[in-house]
Amino acid sequence: MRLYLTALNPTDAVLHGFLPAASSLALPVTVLTDQPERWPSDVSVQGCVVREPAAVLTAVAGGEPPAALLSNSDHLQAATALAARRLGLPGKDPEVARRCKDKAAARRAVAEAGLDPVRIVVVEPGAVPVVAADIFPAVVKPREGVASEDAYLVADHRELAARVAEIRTRRPEVALLVEEYLAGEVRTHETLGDDADLVVLGGWRTGLGPPPTFTEESLDWAPPAVSETAQLRKQLDALGVRFGACHTEYVVQDGRVRLIEVNYRLIGDRMDLILAELLGVPLFEYVIRLHLGEPLAAFDLPTPNTVERHARVEYVCADRSGRLVTAPGQLDADVDGVRLGCRPLRTVGHTAEVTGTNRDYLAVLHAIGPADGTVRRTLTDFRAGLRWEIAG
Template sequence: MRLYLLALNPTDSVTEGFLPAAARLGLTVTVLTDHPEAHRAAYAGLPAPPGVTACEVRDHREVVALVSRLGAPDAVFSNSDHLQIQTALTADYFGLPAKDWRAALRTKNKAELRRRLTATGHDTVRALELPPGQDVATLDPPYPCVVKPREGVASEDVALAAGPAELAAHVAAVRTRRPHDALVVEEFLAGDLHTLETLGDGTRRHVLGGFRTRLSPPPHFVEESLEFVAAHPRPVVDQVLAQLDALGVGLGACHTEFVVQPDGRARIIEVNYRAIGDQCDLMLARLLGIPYFEHVLAVHLGRPLPDDLGTRTGRYGHNRAVLADRAGTLTAAPAPQEHEADGVQLVYRPVRAVGEHHEHHRTNRDYLGVVWAVGPDQQAVDRAVSRFVDANRWEITP
């Protein structure tokens, strides 16, 4: 059976999660990407590296044409935020299980997400679109407010503004980096940030738990650490699931970020219609003791999920990013590793290679590496992560 996997840059989710799972399922994988050399390098060490073919993956017409030439697919899949619409349209063209492209669009386009939730009566967040070139002074947003790219990801160019001067400064800074992108300016939703991880086959949906997220201080929103939550309160979960239903989310993995306000109201921040990243999906599979990546691929092959996934309980997890605090060249960092002690499994994966120079972005792009641990006790996994960070060094030379 042949799987076409659409991708932009290589990710741990694909390299360590989906590709090994595809091999275990006996699938022949062809990666379609606009960065073919980077993918070939990333997969060079895999026991059975996939085929990699250059493709303008942001254009579904090019994807359809290339897949038609290469041979009929049994599944078309992507774990990229930016490629869900193209993947859905391609899969549907070939008569394969596919996400509703409208749901993929609603979740990717943050302005459309707000409009949909308002129109269906589930939540009303005051949100204004700012097209390229429009003067921000023409808007009348509520303060404090958040400015973000309409179709952005991973906290990139997201900032909190207390008033008009801060908003104008943030917009000007974003436009120097992405002048052709539309922005969204919306009311700030206060509350602790949580996530809900779900997996569906189009008929049934499993809630896999979620995470409690610690963010950097404002005005930026960098995810610094995530602590696994086996079950959020049922009324909160029900509210989030109702909003996902309104958006049309059903098939495959979904990672939803939300806050819970003092009155118990769950309000969605954003919906990423794919598996959670930054090693959290790999940690989730280890925590739950299920073939998570195989399940995700299986639903795109048209296979139903079991009524009971057999998830393991009584396990805890902590995921922490090691962040650059300034621009410069990374000159020292630990190697990738994993080990187990006293029932706690710890994994470290670098994000930036020694020798690479980067600016200071104040986003997830500042990650130098990610360390996570799972075990039978929350304090034990917290201590394991802290010990690892304290025992190692990451040096940045200006």
């Protein structure tokens, strides 16, 4: 029996999370990908048009019998879920995965449940945006986008038209969504579920860079309050979210939880690995075991508010376009009981334009320790001793 993972480009979640987890479970893995040439030579990969369920089915049928089939990619959840269902394997509901990916459909599902209506306008490819003046300030973003890519805050019709034109120079085929701006501190809600239950793993408070983009620059461990969890559960129920891992972003306005988006997979940008370390659990193994058919009750998961540690994560972002000429390598340290880490996300010699998204990340730094203040001070001192230099 074999685990099949669908993926696009190599990610830390797969290379440092799922593959080691599968090895610890003595489960051989094949990565199905449409970019096999980009993967390390020591990873078993098979070329496949992974956005097409039929192609995934054909690839799996041609190999060892599948023990499980899963994906951690935003782009592949629906196709992978449909293929898993046709194979009779445990997995996500394909329609729920599709609904979460389509931000307009997700907004409609929550509004129809009478929970949190958010004003939206879909702008089809080539169409002129037609929105009411009182929707501003607003956010324009791809209807099926990921993270903060091509997401912009706009103040009026002029800014909206300019941003739509800019996005279309890169992605003319993409439908866009214009929605009212939800002001407030961005928070996250991390869950794990099986067909019968859903548990909260924890959450983070997110520090964003300056508008008009929405680049995440830092995250601090902050499990949701009970009142927030109850509201979030109702909204996730409206979407049908239950099985597997899910990462939800939201703000709180006057005590009311308002969803930003729901990503039906683990939190990304190495936060999944840091979350596993903070909780002290084999998180990636648990995700695989759910897809093997094990119940959530079999896992030893701590109650988030009882975790007697704090964690902070900071992303080092490129401040200009150019070539990275100086950067530290991978580092680990332990200072006064605080575990510190630096993980490069770009190698020396890498050249790129600044985008205002997580594509600008040069490295991720993290600290895990006994208290918020100690963690922050120690991470600040750690970062002060590191240097990144970009040649324009």
